Amino acid sequence: MTPDAPREAPEADAEAEADAGRIVLLTASHRVAPGLLSWPAWQTLHAADRVLCGVGDHPQLPYLRDAGVTVELAAPTAQELLDACADGRTVVIVSSGEGETDLTDGLARLAGSGRVRMPDLELLPGSYDLPGARLLDLVQVMDRIRRECPWSSRQTHKGLAKYGIEEAYELVEAIEDGDRDELREELGDVLLQVIFHARIAQEDEEEPFSVDDVAATIVEKLIRRHPHVFGDESAETPEDVKEHWLREKAIEKQRDSVTDGVPLGQPGLALAAKLAGRVRTAGMDVELPTGEGIGYELLALAVAAEASGTDPEAALRAAGRAYRDAIRAAEKAEGQA
Structure with missing residues (x-):
């Protein structure tokens, strides 16, 4: 009769069946005020x-x-964490902002x-970033750059x-090119100008304001100018x-003229079209000035273009882009000749 094979110790069977417990890695966004955690987290x-x-x-x-x-x-x-979870215990790790890479790699x-x-x-996750939360990072980064960068710390409005003008033009170019990656980058560059100017404005001794004041101003304006969204009026x-x-x-604005608020420093065609749009919206009939030179001809063309939408x-x-492409094609043809 063959002797029975040796059996595993009953302690081992019990250990295998024991509840191994639970590890919870609790994370929280640094862009949300500390203590504002979700109900499941609490x-x-x-x-x-x-x-x-x-x-x-x-x-x-x-x-x-x-x-x-x-x-x-x-x-x-x-291993210490596994031991702490023995017999079905739950251990919560309050994660640092950098995460717990060493611990998770070990697990x-x-x-x-x-x-x-x-x-x-x-x-x-104990808290989540709200839409726009990364703007807080931008404000913090700009604040540090303004304090510590030899160039940025000396800049003025x-x-x-x-x-600001250059970045606006580059944004328009990205839009017209239809390049999504470029568009995202150029929007960021324009946003940087806003944050930079707001940071400088904080330091004004007589009339300081912050990026929060800038945001509050545009929020109030948007609400006020959209009574069909935030009020009782309707717009179909x-x-x-x-x-x-x-x-x-x-x-x-309570302006005295329809031309008030039209920046004269903008490109000439845009200026002419803006003035023409103000006149048309006001229902005025203003005769175009006449004179010698290409300027008056361009003015008439710009007004006509605005009227046609x-x-x-x-x-x-x-048209300039088409001209540029034609120049490049000519250069290429000459190079192959």
Whole structure:
């Protein structure tokens, strides 16, 4: 009779069947005020057997402690964390802003070894970025650059003015080219000009204002000029919307002339079209000035283009691009000759 094969110790069977516990990596956006966590995050924190954090000055710690959550300052290894989860315990790791790469890599190695039973691993976002949250990063970066960069710290509104014009033209070019990557980049460059000027404005001793004041001003203007969206008025067509906009703008500005507010420094064709649009909208009948030279001819063409719904500046740019392509084609042909 063959003796029975040796049996595994019953302790091993019990250990294999034991609950390996649960590890929760709790993350929170640094762009949201500390302590503003989701309800599932608070529930998990209060129910956990242990809450660990490896960063002593973590911004969430004062708020967790105020809420009665006991937080241990510890940065366990992967094996130490597995031991802490034994017998079905739940351990929450309050993640740092840089994440817990060393810990998660260690857990991955243990899981890949196949020699240990892994706890359940859960990533729990305690707060999320709202749309526009990355703008806070831009403000912080600009603030530091303004303080520490030898060039940026010396710039003024007047000194930066030319860059605003350049970036606006580059944005228009990206739009006309239809290049999505270029469009995203140029929008960022235009946004930088706004943030840069707002940061400089904070330092004005007599009339300081911040980027929040800039944003508040445009928000108020948008709400005020869209009574069909934020008020009781109605608008069924784009023409109705434009009428609302112009009416509200006229009330705000209380201008003496339809030409008030038209910047004379803009390109000539755009200036002529803008003036013609103001005249047409006001229902005025103003005879075009006459005189010698190409300027008056261009003025007449720009006014005619505006009346037909054509942007003369964009039309001339398109023709200029065609001319540029023709020049390049001629250069290429000459090079092959």
